[in-house]
Amino acid sequence: MNREYIAIAAYMLVILALAKPLGAYVAGVYEGQTPFLERLLGPVERLFYRLCGIDPKREMGWKRYAVAVLLFNVAGFFLLYALERLQGRLPLNPQHFPSVPADLALNTAVSFMTNTNWQAYSGENTLSYLTQMAGLGVQNFVSAASGLAVMAALIRSLVRRESPTIGNFWADLWRGTLYILLPLSSILALALISQGVVQNFKPYVQAAWLDHSAATAAVPTQIIPMGPAASQIAIKQLGTNGGGFFGANSAYPFENPTPLSDFLEMLSILLLPAALCHAFGSMVKDTRQGWALLAAMTLLFLPLMILAVHSETAGNPALTRLGVSAAAGNMEGKEVRFGAADSALWAAATTATSNGSVNSSHDSFMPLGGLATLFLMQLGEVAYGGVGCGLYGLLMFVFVAVFVAGLMIGRTPEYLGKKIQIFEMQMATIVILVMPLIVLLSTAVAVVTAAGRAGAFNPGPHGFSEILYAFTSQGNNNGSAFGGINADTTFYNVLGSLCMLLGRFWMKIPVLAAAGSLARKKASPPSAGTLPTYTPLFVLLLVGVVVIVGALSFAPVLALGPIAEHVMASGSLVR
């Protein structure tokens, strides 16, 4: 038990230790300071600009920037959709998979384009290698890079004074991909290959059963899927995408074979989102501000992570009563090679970051473990949140916290010298408001329609949790699956797509609009009357705002789901 917590502490320390060097590097990339890699990749960067006819120095106002983001994503969506629909007739399809059905193709295209990576399919029996690589793999990179780009634009707007522009989207997108995501995922992919993650274009292997008693007439041999997995898994973890190459995601041995690969993949989940805080601090030329955000994120993450780990390692009381030892913890739906604590830590990290990859079945978590993963998403994916979008999401909460705190000290609220006024409040309110609206409305639609109710496999509060989780995950662009729900139906595919689109773009557009307005403002120099936004007090206030908004929006549904399940289970009433 204690050993597990020491391992978790070590994991957190590594994340925090890497935040500074990586953050400083990221800041350099978006400030256009040529990092050492530019000598190597500079020609590639310039070639891209020349091929696409882009002038990277040409600045954009927020509207142009937003239009570029949207156009790029729409184009990405159609490309991916076409690829899925046509894969039957395209090469690199050794298993001869037919084209993906329209509603599933729609859901998957939206899912990867929005960095959600909700998967209503299993990769190994649905998608060709071409679709995986050229379709999903590409979107894994660029959806993360476009999140980074919007973040960079927002940070610039806080740094610039009276500027009509917030940067060039194409340059931001490409530099983020080329200098940040590609090098990191190359390193990780190689490390994963060394651990045994597959990376090939071979057809699936037919193997005889090792245990002959398992062979049946229907399944005389077993099929072992292959494919270019390592390259995709690296970016899936680093870019908070989470869409597994295989259906079982990182619980599958070829996707995550060893404790070391597990540690590296888990490290990659929090790596960039945590480091971006320091990138923020160095871009605004006040690293204290970055550390304050990182502290707030960590304070939000830790208690819920510990709740998950604790509830999973404590075991299932219903089984304990039957005389099963609780020493291993609640092992239902978990890989033996990872154990309960590791699985719970992964579950917390993946839901906290809008990553969504899994190495265990969240559906089989204890009610409180499930509650922790649900609530981490319902906080709005801001601790630590997706690559880029976690930080800009938290900054919107910062505006609200600054606004309330600013009023309480008797000044028009300001953040980093920029006044937070009506327009910023409108945008922040939209960003904070849209997510609960999407999640609650779509869940409500699901429970009142027969098609929605049919999806849940379990009765009672657990069934409710399953539906709630599905829409919480999609509305927050997380993409992790609770499981226990039949997600590949027209109803869930279409409603889910809608959730993912609204969840992504009704955040990005207001964020860019706020950036446009902030960039145009003057900055007032700090004085003794200025609210300091790097103090422990402000960090606590920010945490309070995030928790209270999340709790007030979701307490009733959590009470009807995991909390009801927990109080019933702990009071000898188990379904």
Place this chain on the structure above:
Amino acid sequence: MNAKAGSRGLFDWAIVRRAVAESFLKLSPKRQVRNPVMFCVMVGSLMTTGLFVQALLGRGEASASFIFWVSLWLWFTLLFANFAEAMAEGRGKAQAEALRKTRKEVPARKLSEPRRGAKVEMTSSQNLRRGDVVLVEADEIIPADGDIVEGVASVNESAVTGESAPVIRESGGDRSAVTGGTLVLSDWIVVRVTSDPGESFLDRMISLVEGAKRQKTPNEIALAVLLAGLTLVFLLVCATLLPFSAYSAAAAGRGSAVPITILVALFVCLAPTTIGGLLSAIGVAGMDRMIRANVIALSGRAVEAAGDVDVLLLDKTGTITLGNRQAAEFVPAEGVAEKTFAEAAQMASLADETPEGRSIVIFAKERYGLRAHDWRELEATFVPFTARTRMSGVNVHGRAIRKGAADAVEAWVKEQGGIFPASVHAVADTISRQGGTPLVVAEGPRVLGVVRLKDVVKGGIRERFADLRRMGIRTIMITGDNPLTAAAIAAEAGVDDFISQATPETKLKCIRDLQAGGRLVAMTGDGTNDAPALAQADVAVAMNTGTQAAKEAGNLVDLDSNPTKLIEIVEIGKQLLITRGALTTFSIANDVSKYFAILPAAFVGVYPALAKLNVMRLATPQSAILSAVIFNALIIVFLIPLALRGARYRAVGAADLLRRNVLVYGVGGLITPFIGIKLIDMILKALGAA
């Protein structure tokens, strides 16, 4: 009127009575729709009232008495919010009525051309237009706002300022503006009208104090946006609970969907009704506090901006220093006994009624024990100060004693064949350099010594500036003095910076430079030449004694014409924002405990195990919900005094202030309702209502 208003308590019985009536009138949907939070509460109240009627007909979703009590308290919530607003407006309305009485129609003597002897046409004040010229004589009421073009008069402006001592108004210079509705006590003036009927200063003041034309300030709108957003989320949270609980009930095979009455109750408790209900009262009360400080805010924006000010530009004279200089030292010339010199200096000043003169007499008495004689008893002749001689003094028993500026006295001494010693020159120069004013005293051809006059910094001003510094506000002193004098006074007063030898142009430039650096600047001014700087400043306080141009350029008018008022205005501006922030925090923090009261009560039918969440151990589900609703309504009433008086403001740094307010309103807001709801539940139980 203002003196009276100031002494009036927070709850004047007449105002309360009127506010109660107003609370009902304000229930009209047209008024409620302006406040989205309270409008939603009203829709909820109408729904539960409908459900009550349905229950009476025997088809209710819950017992009729339960729905009745919930509905009743929801209506009370609305009425209490209306009452708060009516209370805040009440005082303004009372003042407006008093002002209206002074705005009555009066006869006016319209002149055909702007001079006293011109042809007179009798008309009414209602018919006067901008540009008309009128003659006003003693005991007549000035018919319209305007500038004096000819004449001088003493005017009683108590109708506007509340100050009954008459003031002098004269053509030319900075005291030429007159306000319609004020009374000429003596002499006559010719006034050029500067406002059309309905647009006069008094009209603007009436609409301001009434709050009728009150425009929402930017921060208020931003807050309203946030509150509306939260309300929308809560609306959806409660609305979706209907299908969620129906689903859960079906899945559990027990209980039923949560009744709409309970969902409405939950919504009203969650919606930020406390701040939503008090928001406009806070705004009106803020304006009212300005008015009680005798400051007329010509825009709400200015009041708010006052709280944001980074830099105060303050005129030295009258703001930082008392308007006049005082004797601080007697430096006798070589060979003159100190006491002889002191006596002569006192003698020369006996008849001098200027503050400087009086201070010399007092200084001589205090320092040298010289009794002040009555100069008339001494049969002395007073020689007054003239612009030509630039000296004053006395002729007594053949002695001619004069005091004045060094060069003036030098000329006078030399004229009589005396010499002006170089040492006296040196002393005078030193005094100048140290920021003082040298006054040379001579008797006949003999120079006796130099009196050092110095500016006297107002008592307590240094502490005020220290307070401001802690608040993060820089003070800059503006003076026409030379840099040396200015530096000396700046150091003594403790201002952060100063501008010497200031002209209107340097003032304007200074403001522009500060603003370019992102700072918000406040200043006071009264003269016409201040107008450009006033127009440029973010917060511009014009003195009521000032010119019409200055008053037009400013966005606040100080009726007391007290330049130190600026500091008070900053505090009122900050207090306004703090009150809003504090109540917002309190309102949202309250919600946590309301969930603990209502959620177990609402869901216990479906999942009895959820009764464990009833941490307050409230008696029954009904009493739990009712207690939360009653608490939610009553807290508005309890907070009305805070909304009207404003949260306490202390001149401390931002971090300290935030810590204190988060503790009081944030943490306090979390805890208070747990106690309140439990208490109400106990009372309900005792009454047998539970």
